[in-house]
Amino acid sequence: AQRVTQPEKLLSVFKGAPVELKCNYSYSGSPELFWYVQYSRQRLQLLLRHISRESIKGFTADLNKGETSFHLKKPFAQEEDSAMYYCALSPLEAAGNKLTFGGGTRVLVKP
Amino acid sequence: EPEVTQTPSHQVTQMGQEVILRCVPISNHLYFYWYRQILGQKVEFLVSFYNNEISEKSEIFDDQFSVERPDGSNFTLKIRSTKLEDSAMYFCASSMTGSTDTQYFGPGTRLTVL
Incomplete structure (x- = not known):
């Protein structure tokens, strides 16, 4: 079973x-990791994913398997980075593509 | 840019009633999903659907739930006899392929069971 934790x-930052934003996962196989973001009154949207190794809107994320x-x-x-951020995992081996989400972190950027 | 759409945005129903939540996935996508988020809790996977059949379902997705692609565009989630604990935001998502392809989410339907 897979689990994602966002502590x-x-x-709140200036x-x-x-x-x-911290994200820890547990999964015995090979995972693909994602960060999804939900801005106020908008839908969940992909921010970035490990496999593409991109920097999106200045954000980066590194997979540390250890x-x-x-x-x-x-x-x-x-x-404008104020939003809800969700870390998610999908097993690389599985064809079904089920996403397992963390509980989310609300980011508030103060002026 | 194409988007996943969901209707209605808010559904209120009485306990024991049947509800159907509707989704229109992105047109060239082949994989479809339902997730739900109970207030204050995690987004949880319910079911994935490909080639007109369920490819994976969670423990939550019991006999009260069913999914269907009744035509070439809609993807529906039916809850046969709603319970209070079914109150949640239900998200539809679609992806072009399976196997970790990016999933695109709809805006959600808020289901309130009274």
Whole structure:
């Protein structure tokens, strides 16, 4: 069984400060990891995923298999980054593509 | 840009009634999903659907639930006899392929069971 944990329910930072959202997972096989974001009154949308190794809106995430983590980082937070962020896992071996989500972290960027 | 749509945005029903939640996935996508989020809890997988059959379902997806693709565009979730604990936000998603392909989510239907 797979599990995703986001230990922080709320992160409050000032504009221009770094922000790091923690995500830890447990899964015995090979996972693909995702970060989804939900802005106010909008739908869940993909922010980034491990396999593409992109930086989106200044965010990056590194998969650390030793620590089973996929933390999301941004060096300089902007007010428009205020949103709910969800870490999610999908097993690479499975064809069904089921996503297992963490509980989410609400990010509030203060001016 | 194509989007997943869901109707209605909010459904209120009495306990024991049947509800059908509707979704229109992105047109060239082949894999369809339902998730739900009870208030204050995690987004939970319910079911995935491909080639007109269920490919995976969770423990939550019991005999009260069913899914259907009645035509070439709609994907529905039916709850036969709603319970209070079915109150949640229900999200539909679709992806072009399976196997970790990006899933695109609809805006959700808020189901309230009284």
